[in-house]
Amino acid sequence: MGSPTARGLAAAAIVTAAVLAVLAVPVGAAGAAGTADWSAAWAAGVHHPVPGNDWDGPNWSVDGFTGESVRQVVRVSVGGTTLRVRLSNRYGTQPLRLAGASVGSSGGGATVRSGTLRPLTFQHRSSVTVPAGAEVVSDPVRLGVAALDRLAVTFYFADGTGPATFHQGALTTTYRATGDRRTEPGAEVFGSATSHSWYYLTGVDVSGPAPRRAGRGGSDGRDAAWGTVVAFGDSITDGHGSSPGADNRYPDQLAERLVAGGRRLGVANVGINGNKLLADSPCYGERGLTRFHRDALGQPGVRAVVVLLGTNDIGGGGFPDFGCGASPVVTAADVVDGHRALVRAAHRRGIQVVGLTIPPWKGAFGYDTPPNEAVRDRVNGSLRAGVGYDALVDLDRLLADPADPDALRPEFDAGDRLHVNDAGAELIATAVARALR
Structure with missing residues (x-):
């Protein structure tokens, strides 16, 4: 670079x-x-943190996050009634403490559609510590999503994360805000702090039959992925x-x-x-x-x-x-x-x-x-x-x-x-x- x-x-x-x-x-x-039982509806390959540059733009991977929430929007390729989220600290230099996380249907930008926000838990706890080099999977959460729906996943890091495992070329906007914003459905708190990379997030998996969405075609909503x-x-x-x-x-x-x-x-x-x-x-x-x-x-x-x-x-x-x-x-x-x-x-x-x-x-x-x-x-x-x-x-x-x-x-x-x-x-x-x- x-x-x-x-x-x-x-x-x-x-x-x-x-x-x-x-x-x-x-x-x-x-x-x-x-x-x-599970199909990967969305995934990303992650790599070492690296500084931003003139061609790929800035990113937050080298400094990581402290007392901040990160909202990331992804589009799922297949639907289901239940989902789970995967995250990775594979290239971290210290244990990663995730103070909490949520998922909901994206309303565009950093917004989340009303009534869809769900807390994510890990072995029935709202927080989890991921050792350096390790990955974790959330508990299943009931949230019906259709193929090609967009989801907003929000991570809250109360403590310093150190350098962040990430995917640089997301071609999608990621949002950052000070404080715990897991349950905030609006975009205002996220302001103009944006990036075009994904951080820690490596997968969204689905299970069960997908709800039908008008105009999507193909599935009758009864068969599971x-x-x-x-x-x-x-x-x-x-x-x-x-x-x-x-x-x-x-x-x-x-x-x-x-x-x-x-x-x-x-x-x-x-x-x-x-x-x-x-x-x-x-x-x-x-x-x-x-x-x-x-x-x-x-x-x-x-x-x-x-x-x-x-x-x-x-x-x-x-x-x-x-x-x-x-x-x-x-x-x-x-x-x-x-x-x-x-x-x-x-x-x-x-x-x-x-x-x-x-x-x-x-x-x-x-x-x-x-x-x-x-x-x-x-x-x-x-x-x-x-x-x-x-x-x-x-x-x-x-x-x-x-x-x-x-x-x-x-x-x-x-x-x-x-x-x-x-x-x-x-x-x-x-x-x-x-x-x-």
């Missing part, structure tokens, strides 16, 4: 766009995963390049199509901007080989995982360390072996796993070099030949400019020749939804 080249590393998270299309294999065959599709990748999965505040990331648009088609599947987006398959980063998360077990296979009700990783390993290989970790040069064999390891891990759990080829990047700053392009071509060739994925979506060809196949089609380019815009995300979501039917 702190330079255009470092920003290029984060941008390289192109990986996600194609991931969902991989779901061509029927998601219903879960094998050992089975039918779970029966599984989770995990979108695993870097910045395209994370939504970089899509419109902030619009829920236009491709996993969001996939969820919309599943709802319209009556598919009762949660979509858990655990993409992290700049993430690599093979190398850890203090800014862009643990390597995919490590976090796959927790962030993908560890989601409740997981039935399928779609994988698009390797863009940053190849394109950022050899970049200097700008404070976000080394970027070792990789070979095509290194990347392909990494994909094979993910496939084996998923299959050991009886979970279907689908792969996506690495999209075009001609003209992308730092990534577009002849050696990098040669490695990308070899990796894609190996993925097409078969590395064990249950299905493969060829994102390279889906997004390529017909006049220049090494480049993104202009109408899908977010502006950096690397990431897709809303239209590109829609194309991916549509292709994936069709593959799932």
Whole structure:
């Protein structure tokens, strides 16, 4: 971070766009995963606290919170009658004391709809202490939510938290206020203190039949959610390049199509901007080989995982360390072996796993070099030949400019020749939804 080249590393998270299309294999065959009581309605991959910068904006992760409430708004992909909330202190430097928390239906901005606020408890207590490196899950709470509803989750931290485990690229507004504001339905107390990251919050799970909502279509409100599709990748999965505040990331648009088609599947987006398959980063998360077990296979009700990783390993290989970790040069064999390891891990759990080829990047700053392009071509060739994925979506060809196949089609380019815009995300979501039917 702190330079255009470092920003290029984060941008390289192109990986996600194609991931969902991989779901061509029927998601219903879960094998050992089975039918779970809970489905992940929303999720986020978290990483180390890092300072804000000129490109991603400020964030509160380094200083954390003291005597403050944090209200975070998320959109759930599937509905239910009961929900629970997950939070993480994985990268904290001290035990995290959560003095209290609440959840309610969002009324827009920092407001909560009247009559929907519910306290969250942890083993029947309003407060909980989360050891450094640990995660906790709230007790179930009765609150009917429909697919594509927005929820407001409010955490109150009476004591200093220290640096906060967080997800930097939320593309959604988070609010902060002094004092305990868990039961405040209005937005006035939160003022203008906002951020565009998520803090400590890693998941919202649902169980039970979802209430019907006019105009949502698909479900008759009687059937319960029966599984989770995990979108695993870097910045395209994370939504970089899509419109902030619009829920236009491709996993969001996939969820919309599943709802319209009556598919009762949660979509858990655990993409992290700049993430690599093979190398850890203090800014862009643990390597995919490590976090796959927790962030993908560890989601409740997981039935399928779609994988698009390797863009940053190849394109950022050899970049200097700008404070976000080394970027070792990789070979095509290194990347392909990494994909094979993910496939084996998923299959050991009886979970279907689908792969996506690495999209075009001609003209992308730092990534577009002849050696990098040669490695990308070899990796894609190996993925097409078969590395064990249950299905493969060829994102390279889906997004390529017909006049220049090494480049993104202009109408899908977010502006950096690397990431897709809303239209590109829609194309991916549509292709994936069709593959799932």
